[in-house]
Structures are given as C-alpha cells and as structure tokens.
Amino acid sequence: MTNEKEEKEKEALTEPDHVHGLPDDRDDFSDLxxxxxxxxxxxxxxxxxxxxxxxxxxxxxxxxxxxxxxxxxxxxxxxxxxxxxxxxxxxxxxxxxxxxxxxxxxxxxxxxxxxxxxxxxxxxxxxxxxxxxxxxxxxxxxxxxxxxxxxxxxxxxxxxxxxxxxxxxxxxxxxxxxxxxxxxxxxxxxxxxxxxxxxxxxxxxxxxxxxxxxxSKLELHTQRRRKLDSFRSTDSQNCFTSFKPYLNVVTNKGMVCLFFSMFFYCLGTYLVYLHLPTFIVTKGFTAVQASFLVSLSGILSLFGRLLTGMVANLNRINDTVLYSGSMGIVGIASFIYPFTANYFTGHVIYTVLLGLFFGSCYVSITAVSLKFVEISYVAAAIGLQFCFGGIGAIVGPVCAGIVVDAGGTYELSLIVAAVCIVLGMTFSAVTMCCKETNNDAILHIEETIEIPEKHPNNSATLHEEDKGSFLKHCQNGSGIDVKISE
Missing domain, CATH: 1.20.1250.20 (MFS general substrate transporter like domains)
Known part of the structure; x- marks a missing residue:
C-alpha cells in the first residue's frame, strides 16, 4: 500500500512532456x-x-x-x-x-x-x-x-x-x-x-x-496552476481539491447572480419559442407565415451575435451592460408583443428583435464570468451557468403547460415569459455591485511553493530526481518561485 502511495506522489511531482509548450517568460502568451x-x-x-x-x-x-x-x-x-x-x-x-x-x-x-x-x-x-x-x-x-x-x-x-x-x-x-x-x-x-x-x-x-x-499557452498555464493547487493538498484534501473549481465559483456572489440570471432567461426564452408558432396561428395567420417568422429569427440570430461581438470588442460598452441590456430588450419586446399581435407587422418586428438580441448574452458570457473568477475556473463558471440554463429550459415548458391547462391564454403565457426574462436581466445587472477579480494580475502572479523534504503523509524522503523534476516543472516560465523546506 505504501509503495502505491509513493508511486502516486512521484507521478504528481513529475511533469508530462506536453507542458514544454508553456511560455519561456511568464508574460509571454504570444500565441493569443x-x-x-x-x-x-x-x-x-x-x-x-x-x-x-x-x-x-x-x-x-x-x-x-x-x-x-x-x-x-x-x-x-x-x-x-x-x-x-x-x-x-x-x-x-x-x-x-x-x-x-x-x-x-x-x-x-x-x-x-x-x-x-x-x-x-x-x-x-x-x-x-x-x-x-x-x-x-x-x-x-x-x-x-x-x-x-x-x-x-x-x-x-x-x-x-x-x-x-x-x-x-x-x-x-x-x-x-x-x-x-x-x-x-x-x-x-x-x-x-x-x-x-x-x-x-x-x-x-x-x-x-x-x-x-x-x-494554447494560456490553457496550459491554467492546467499548471491546477496541478500546483493539487500538489499543495494532502491526501485528506484530494476530494476537496477535485471540487475546488466549483466551490470557488458557487461561493462568488457575482457568479451566483449570473446563475439565476441564466436560469430565468432560459426559462422565459424557451417558453417563448415553444408557443411562438402556435400563437401566430391563433392570431389568424397561416402555418407557413409562422414558420417563415421563426426562420427569420434564426437567420437574424447569426448577425445579432456577430454584431454583438464586434461592439463588445470596441471596449466602449461595459460587458455587463451589454449582457443585461440584450436580455432587457428581449424582455420588454415580449411584454409589448401580445398587444401588437393582431397585425402581421407586429409579429415581424418582434421576431426581428428576438433574432437580433436573443443570442447576444451568450457572446458576452465569458467576458462577464471573467469579472468574477480566475481564468483557471472559467470552464466551471460557464458550465454551471449552462446547467442552470438547462434547468430553466425544462421548467419553462412545464410552466407553459400549467398556464395553458389552467385556462390561461397564449398571451398570458408570453407575459409570464417576459417577466422571467426581465428577472434574468435584473440578476445580471445586480452583478455590477459585486466585487470583481483582476485576471490580468492572476496571469502574472508571484507565488512561492515550499516542497517538503519528506512527503506530507509518509516518512519516505523525496528523491533528488523528483525534486529536480518538480523544480523544472514549476520554474519553466510559470512565474512561481520554489524552495525546498527542511
């Protein structure tokens, strides 16, 4: 049993070959x-x-x-x-x-x-x-x-x-x-x-x-940081280390607001797309016209997402404002839509706005998430947001069925969807009051790691080749100082 533990610890200290693609200088992410x-x-x-x-x-x-x-x-x-x-x-x-x-x-x-x-x-x-x-x-x-x-x-x-x-x-x-x-x-x-x-x-x-x-060098850099976090942990903390990315994310107030924002936004938008074709038909228009309007929304989504990326890249609009603002436009349009649905022009205007702004928040989701979590945890942050969105995608159709089965109209269903979308906008706007993380500083952070002379939970002394390998691993352009403790 002791030999197996020593082997695992030795593997944790040795460096895989693929990390040699890391930058030679800690400020060098030249491939971005x-x-x-x-x-x-x-x-x-x-x-x-x-x-x-x-x-x-x-x-x-x-x-x-x-x-x-x-x-x-x-x-x-x-x-x-x-x-x-x-x-x-x-x-x-x-x-x-x-x-x-x-x-x-x-x-x-x-x-x-x-x-x-x-x-x-x-x-x-x-x-x-x-x-x-x-x-x-x-x-x-x-x-x-x-x-x-x-x-x-x-x-x-x-x-x-x-x-x-x-x-x-x-x-x-x-x-x-x-x-x-x-x-x-x-x-x-x-x-x-x-x-x-x-x-x-x-x-x-x-x-x-x-x-x-x-x-990329940045992705490999984040992998190295996670390995160093793992090295710091003893065997009794390994389980905690596995969940550390999620714990760092779910304990951040800004990210929690973004979770609820995505939940309500997906709940509302999936409800809209579920009832939109039928609602158009109930207003006296043909199924062909309804399918045309839905297709129009899909085509405009392509241009809407591309334009959002171009605008965001100008850095003249705060990413959070762009994120919550696009949700707000969809929510307000969904409120007004039932009152203009007797006219075909009303359907066209709504589907145009829906197509242009429905996917805009997904363009900004990474930039907004990086305001509150390190680059090392961005995958966990986005994954959990999509998870909350998936829950909303399931709850939305269920809510729609309850509303209609209880005798409600499609107009009422759309208003419920609008309320949910506005709630999503509200939660995302609240993040502007939350503390942000400086990711640029994180990329160049100075750290000191002490390698003990002996393994934390074992009396076996570290071999010199293990120390050398780990020192080379940490000092090869990571910006992290390492020293051997007695």
Missing part, C-alpha cells in the same frame, strides 16, 4: 489573438455550426421518430427533450473533461458521442432504444462540445476575445439557416434510417474540429 488561434476559432465556429443545427432542428428529428415508430407523441418527445436539455445540463460534465484533459479532448469526445448516438438511432428497433441513443448519447455529445467550443475561444483570445466569441457562436444561426433545409430534404429522400446515418456523418466532422484545438 494570432496564428493558430484563428484555426481554433474556425474549429469552434464549425462545432457550433453542427451542434446548433442539431439542437434547433430537433423538431425534424422528433417528426422522423414519430413516422418510424408510430408511438405516442408524449413518449416520443422524450428523445427530443433529453437531446435539447442535456446540452445545458451537461455543462459541468464538459467542465470536468476540460479541466482534467483539455478543450481538444472534450470537443473530440463530443463528435464521437454524436456519431454513436445517431448511428445507434438509425438501427434502433424500439422507441425506448432511440430515446437512449438519440436523447442521452447524442445529448451528451452536445453537452461536451457546446461548453468546450466556447471555452476554447476564451483560452486562445484576449484582446479580441469578444469579437472571436461573436464569430464562434454565430455558427449556431448559420447552421440552422444552411443545414435545416438539407436535413428536411434528406429525411424525405432517404427515410428515417438514412436521415440518421447522414446526421452521424455530418456530426463526425466535430471530431476533426476537435483535433484542430491544440491547447
């Missing part, structure tokens, strides 16, 4: 905003392009499953519901993979889960099997890739981070606009089985995009 960072941005855009399409075109998937199995709508809808909800609820899972391995590993695993999930659905003989393959496996793939693609951009850009995030997340709207019609055509031409095989082939490209996301 240039060079391969733009290839990572392209890979992130492609990942959002494919994941966004599969999530927002879940209605086509639902229809295909209904045609193939002929089961009840309630049972069949579980596949689509899990597929969508897991993208956000699985944010912490993606965070664990990012922190333990890298963004590259998380995105690559995302593509693999998608391929296995869709191929399994193509050959599934029962709807229960399809719920597992399409809902859980493919949904897990979405969870791994969505958070990692956003965090990867944050690790590769600093000066142009907001612009890069705007370009990356605009892939969601681009995927919906370009691929949704192709998905519908492939379903009609090849049938349900061929449709899911094509989906598997399309999402296999996420594996390629993942392989392009080589860790």
């Amino acid at each position: 905003d240039t060079g391969w960072a733009w290839m990572v941005l392209l890979a992130s855009f492609g990942t959002f392009f494919l994941i966004g399409n599969s999530m927002y075109a879940v209605g086509i998937i639902h229809s295909s499953l209904l045609d193939r199995y002929g089961e009840k709508v309630t049972l069949t809808s579980w596949a689509g519901a899990l597929h969508t909800a897991l993208m956000s609820l699985g944010g912490p899972l993606s965070t664990v993979v990012i922190d333990r391995f890298s963004c590259r590993t998380a995105i690559t695993a995302s593509g693999m889960f998608f391929v296995v999930g869709y191929l399994g659905t193509a050959f599934a003989e029962t709807i229960e099997t399809a719920i597992f393959t399409c809902g859980i496996l493919a949904g897990t793939g979405a969870a791994l890739g969505y958070t990692a693609a956003m965090v990867a951009v944050g690790f590769n850009f600093r000066r142009r981070r907001n612009l890069a995030l705007g370009i990356a997340v605009s892939g969601v709207g681009a995927g919906l606009f370009v691929l949704a019609p192709l998905m519908q055509l492939s379903r009609e031409f090849y049938g349900p089985m061929g449709f899911f095989i094509i989906l598997a082939a399309m999402t296999a490209n996420i594996v390629t995009f993942g392989q392009l996301c080589f860790p």
Whole structure:
C-alpha cells in the first residue's frame, strides 16, 4: 500500500512532456489573438455550426421518430427533450473533461458521442432504444462540445476575445439557416434510417474540429496552476481539491447572480419559442407565415451575435451592460408583443428583435464570468451557468403547460415569459455591485511553493530526481518561485 502511495506522489511531482509548450517568460502568451488561434476559432465556429443545427432542428428529428415508430407523441418527445436539455445540463460534465484533459479532448469526445448516438438511432428497433441513443448519447455529445467550443475561444483570445466569441457562436444561426433545409430534404429522400446515418456523418466532422484545438499557452498555464493547487493538498484534501473549481465559483456572489440570471432567461426564452408558432396561428395567420417568422429569427440570430461581438470588442460598452441590456430588450419586446399581435407587422418586428438580441448574452458570457473568477475556473463558471440554463429550459415548458391547462391564454403565457426574462436581466445587472477579480494580475502572479523534504503523509524522503523534476516543472516560465523546506 505504501509503495502505491509513493508511486502516486512521484507521478504528481513529475511533469508530462506536453507542458514544454508553456511560455519561456511568464508574460509571454504570444500565441493569443494570432496564428493558430484563428484555426481554433474556425474549429469552434464549425462545432457550433453542427451542434446548433442539431439542437434547433430537433423538431425534424422528433417528426422522423414519430413516422418510424408510430408511438405516442408524449413518449416520443422524450428523445427530443433529453437531446435539447442535456446540452445545458451537461455543462459541468464538459467542465470536468476540460479541466482534467483539455478543450481538444472534450470537443473530440463530443463528435464521437454524436456519431454513436445517431448511428445507434438509425438501427434502433424500439422507441425506448432511440430515446437512449438519440436523447442521452447524442445529448451528451452536445453537452461536451457546446461548453468546450466556447471555452476554447476564451483560452486562445484576449484582446479580441469578444469579437472571436461573436464569430464562434454565430455558427449556431448559420447552421440552422444552411443545414435545416438539407436535413428536411434528406429525411424525405432517404427515410428515417438514412436521415440518421447522414446526421452521424455530418456530426463526425466535430471530431476533426476537435483535433484542430491544440491547447494554447494560456490553457496550459491554467492546467499548471491546477496541478500546483493539487500538489499543495494532502491526501485528506484530494476530494476537496477535485471540487475546488466549483466551490470557488458557487461561493462568488457575482457568479451566483449570473446563475439565476441564466436560469430565468432560459426559462422565459424557451417558453417563448415553444408557443411562438402556435400563437401566430391563433392570431389568424397561416402555418407557413409562422414558420417563415421563426426562420427569420434564426437567420437574424447569426448577425445579432456577430454584431454583438464586434461592439463588445470596441471596449466602449461595459460587458455587463451589454449582457443585461440584450436580455432587457428581449424582455420588454415580449411584454409589448401580445398587444401588437393582431397585425402581421407586429409579429415581424418582434421576431426581428428576438433574432437580433436573443443570442447576444451568450457572446458576452465569458467576458462577464471573467469579472468574477480566475481564468483557471472559467470552464466551471460557464458550465454551471449552462446547467442552470438547462434547468430553466425544462421548467419553462412545464410552466407553459400549467398556464395553458389552467385556462390561461397564449398571451398570458408570453407575459409570464417576459417577466422571467426581465428577472434574468435584473440578476445580471445586480452583478455590477459585486466585487470583481483582476485576471490580468492572476496571469502574472508571484507565488512561492515550499516542497517538503519528506512527503506530507509518509516518512519516505523525496528523491533528488523528483525534486529536480518538480523544480523544472514549476520554474519553466510559470512565474512561481520554489524552495525546498527542511
């Protein structure tokens, strides 16, 4: 037993080969905003392009499953519901993979889960099997890739981070606009089985995009900081160390406000998108006109996210103001919308505003999170926010059903959604009163680590080669001083 402990401690002190890509000087993050960072941005855009399409075109998937199995709508809808909800609820899972391995590993695993999930659905003989393959496996793939693609951009850009995030997340709207019609055509031409095989082939490209996301010097720097935190901890603290990123995030008042902000915002917006097509039809317009308006919202989302990134990159508007302001515009428009819905112009104006501003907050989410947590914990912060958003995405449709079943109108449902969105805006605005973290100082922090002459929980003396290896590990451009204590 003692030998096993010594081996584990020795592994903790030795340095993997991949850290030699760290900067030679602690101020040298020269690969940010240039060079391969733009290839990572392209890979992130492609990942959002494919994941966004599969999530927002879940209605086509639902229809295909209904045609193939002929089961009840309630049972069949579980596949689509899990597929969508897991993208956000699985944010912490993606965070664990990012922190333990890298963004590259998380995105690559995302593509693999998608391929296995869709191929399994193509050959599934029962709807229960399809719920597992399409809902859980493919949904897990979405969870791994969505958070990692956003965090990867944050690790590769600093000066142009907001612009890069705007370009990356605009892939969601681009995927919906370009691929949704192709998905519908492939379903009609090849049938349900061929449709899911094509989906598997399309999402296999996420594996390629993942392989392009080589860790930047900043990402490797944050990995080193986590390893040093782990080294400081004794065996009795290892469990605590594993949860330290989450504890640092959930104990921050600013981040707690952002959690509730994302919860209420997703609750309201998912409720809106659930009832919007039916509401338009109940006002005397055709289903074709309703689908046109929803598509218009999706197309404008592409431009809205891109423009938000460009505006945020000018640094003339506070990121929190941009974040909460976009929520406020959607909330106020949702309040007014039911009173203008008798006119087609009213529907057009609302869908234009919804499309332009619905996704703007996701462009600023990294910049706003970095106001309250270190760069080392940004993956945990974003993952937990998406998790709270996923809970809201489930609660929203439930609330909508309760309102309508209790005799309420669709107008009332939309007003409830507007209230929730405004609450989301309010919680995000409150963060302006919370204490912020200086991440620029964290990148250049001076620290001193004392390496004991003996292991903390063992009488065995550290070997000289172990000390040398760890000293080399810590002093190779990390900005951290190390000394041996007696």
